[in-house]
Amino acid sequence: MDSDSRASVLYVDDEALACKYFERAFAARYHVLTAPSVDAALALLEDNAAHIDVLVTDYRMPDRLGSELLQEVAQRHPHIVCMLVTAYADKGVLLELINGGSLLRLLEKPLDMAAMQTALQLAVQTGRERSARRQGLVAMEESLAFLAHELNTPLAAIANFARGIERRTEAGGALQAEIGEAAALMHDNARYCLSVLASFVDTVRLASAGPGMQGGRSAGSARQLLAALLDSYPLSAAQRAAITVESGADFAIAESLNCVALILSSVLRNALRSAGEQAHPAISICLGAGHIKVRDNGAGIAADIVERLLIDPVSAASGEGKGWSMVFCQRMMQSFGGNLDIATELGSSTTVTLNFPVHIRNEHD
Helix, strand or coil: CCCCCCCEEEEECCCHHHHHHHHHHHCCCCEEEEECCHHHHHHHHHHHHHHCCEEEEECCCCCCCHHHHHHHHHHHCCCCEEEEEECCCCHHHHHHHHHCCCCCEEEECCCCHHHHHHHHHHHHHHHHHHHHHHHHHHHHHHHHHHHHHHHHHHHHHHHHHHHHHHHHHHHCCCCHHHHHHHHHHHHHHHHHHHHHHHHHHHHHHHHHCCHHHHHHCCCEEHHHHHHHHHHHCCCCHHHHHHEEEECCCCCEECCCHHHHHHHHHHHHHHHHHHHCCCCCCCEEEEEECCEEEEEECCCCCCHHHHHHHCCCCCCECCECCHHHHHHHHHHHHHHHCCEEEEEEECCCEEEEEEECCHHHHHHHC
């Protein structure tokens, strides 16, 4: 399949001249593929379904009816928007297809090219809306898994601290300082969990509003986002002292601020874990033109793990589960049009960079 930006249309008709005519009429605007039969179309879809946006099929063909093709495509490849062209067809079959939701438009032969062009435009738009909804559901499922992963450790810590306080209270010892410190840690971890949950709920509300809400999201400042995160993250005094913020060029983040906060909190958690293994931990966070860099002076990550860290749920040397969270972060950044980059020097440092598509966005505004 070509990698151009045009939508792809598969036209199915047993008449070779009809396929040639359709391709000639619409190839300038769409990437057109043709098939002479239902079986040929299904074979083509086996390898290329992910790249097909619209299916247009004739109804009556020698081997199998176009309605059979529509039913199989609806089951196997529900993202494809389907249309049927016919000079004659059984009314009951057509009603079943339309009422079943597997058919967007029914067009009569001979084709009216102007009507077909309008129908194709509608089909492509419908397909894009379906894709946006599907991606939103995938992102929501991954967010749910990430949320459980992210909150498991602090909630477990809260439970352990609570058990510790209970034991000390039962022992009746005069350990007020230890009890006070444990209570403070419980409070900080609980506050962080509540912050993450609040961000997630807001993110889900935005996602559930659908594509139409995207234009209404106001951009936020990267510097303000970072300040808010450092204020809410459950940092000990030693951890906060180890973090330095280099305020370079501030920039607007047009993506969901709550999603970005989740990503940044995961990156920060990994940096804290890695740097915490050193005698003198140090983490620097730098804002630049369209990016946020988080660098720690930990032991780094082995080269073979770095290569897989953003694509596989592997575990890095600095802690089990880190790889899974990096896969999530990369997927979320890519959904924004950006990406995550990891640079490491084994035995010395790791730098994670969140790259945002600010320059691309400004060019088209």
